Amino acid sequence: MSYGVPVPGAGVDGAARPSRRGVLVGVVAVSLAACTGQPSPPPDVDPPPEPDALLRSHVAAAERALLALYAATSGQHPRLADRLLPFAVRHSLHLAVVESSGPVPPPTPSTPAGTASPARDGASPSTEAAPTPDVPADLTAAVAALRDAERAAADGRMADCLRSEDRALAEVLAAVAACEAAHDVLLGLEL
Amino acid sequence: MSVLDALQAALAGEHACVYGYGLVGAHAAARNEPAARAAYESHRARRDLLVAQVRARSAEPVAALPAYGVPFAVTDATTASRLAGLLEERLAPLYADLVAVAANPVMREMAARALVETSVRSAGWTGRTTALPGLDPVPD
Numbered sequence: 001m002s003y004g005v006p007v008p009g010a011g012v013d014g015a016a017r018p019s020r021r022g023v024l025v026g027v028v029a030v031s032l033a034a035c036t037g038q039p040s041p042p043p044d045v046d047p048p049p050e051p052d053a054l055l056r057s058h059v060a061a062a063e064r065a066l067l068a069l070y071a072a073t074s075g076q077h078p079r080l081a082d083r084l085l086p087f088a089v090r091h092s093l094h095l096a097v098v099e100s101s102g103p104v105p106p107p108t109p110s111t112p113a114g115t116a117s118p119a120r121d122g123a124s125p126s127t128e129a130a131p132t133p134d135v136p137a138d139l140t141a142a143v144a145a146l147r148d149a150e151r152a153a154a155d156g157r158m159a160d161c162l163r164s165e166d167r168a169l170a171e172v173l174a175a176v177a178a179c180e181a182a183h184d185v186l187l188g189l190e191l
Numbered sequence: 192m193s194v195l196d197a198l199q200a201a202l203a204g205e206h207a208c209v210y211g212y213g214l215v216g217a218h219a220a221a222r223n224e225p226a227a228r229a230a231y232e233s234h235r236a237r238r239d240l241l242v243a244q245v246r247a248r249s250a251e252p253v254a255a256l257p258a259y260g261v262p263f264a265v266t267d268a269t270t271a272s273r274l275a276g277l278l279e280e281r282l283a284p285l286y287a288d289l290v291a292v293a294a295n296p297v298m299r300e301m302a303a304r305a306l307v308e309t310s311v312r313s314a315g316w317t318g319r320t321t322a323l324p325g326l327d328p329v330p331d
Contacts, residue, residue, distance in 0.1 A: 007315025
């Protein structure tokens with residue numbers, strides 16, 4: 001069991017559901033991001049390297065990879081798609097919260113600096129560059145792979161939390177780690 | 192919020208969890224008894240750690256109340272699980288606050304790991320999570 005925390009064998013309520021308010025916050029955050037694009041640095045000064053910017057970029061890439069894994073798993077196993085949707089929604093919210101918390105440098109150094117970001121239509125270069133994740137043909141193995149990915153993500157976000165200079169970002173990353181560790185439990189309970 | 196305030200708030204939350212898991216343990220389903228016992232021990236250990244941290248700051252740790260109001264009667268395995276989930280969900284924001292104000296990396300890590308543990312237990316008892324445990328409103 002991840003984190004050595006014993007958990008009860010069954011839940012009270014069969015559905016893993018995000019809070020409605022949480023989903024709404026995510027939708028609002030994504031909508032705002034779509035309207036405003038990436039935060040721009042002040043035009044007249046070179047911004048000093050912001051230590052947490054690379055951290056945000058790293059976390060955003062990790063959340064995109066998880067979203068790609070959920071999408072590929074739902075594609076390979078359509079029976080799981082409805083039950084996996086709330087998990088993917090929560091990862092979308094993680095991505096939106098991290099990306100809206102401060103500057104997020106582009107993941108590829110070849111991207112010209114200072115150019116305006118195109119509309120965020122989901123076809124970002126990082127998404128296109130990411131290889132389609134392999135999904136086991138066996139349904140049980142596919143769920144196990146999701147659980148492995150969630151545990152690794154929770155460990156990664158915990159490490160990121162401890163590296164973060166900004167306290168508010170550290171708090172967000174601890175909460176993301178907590179959600180991802182809970183995902184591991186919920187995938188084990190329900191699927 | 193000061194570090195001391197956040198430590199004291201988390202300590203008060205752990206006192207409530209220790210009390211609450213006493214009720215949970217008395218009514219939990221047999222298959223959940225090990226989880227209830229482990230949670231009780233974990234909350235006691237966190238409580239003792241927080242007491243030491245408050246004392247290290249030359250302050251008097253908040254004491255446990257003689258009894259705590261429980262929002263529903265705990266009479267069977269279902270209500271025991273419900274109370275356990277509620278205890279964990281209410282504790283989470285106190286540790287999230289402590290992550291944000293932690294005075295040093297050791298304290299931040301302690302608080303962040305406690306937030307993860309409470310979220311894992313909460314998911315086990317309730318079968319649900321929010322996207323940002325500790326930052327999202329407590330459900331229900």
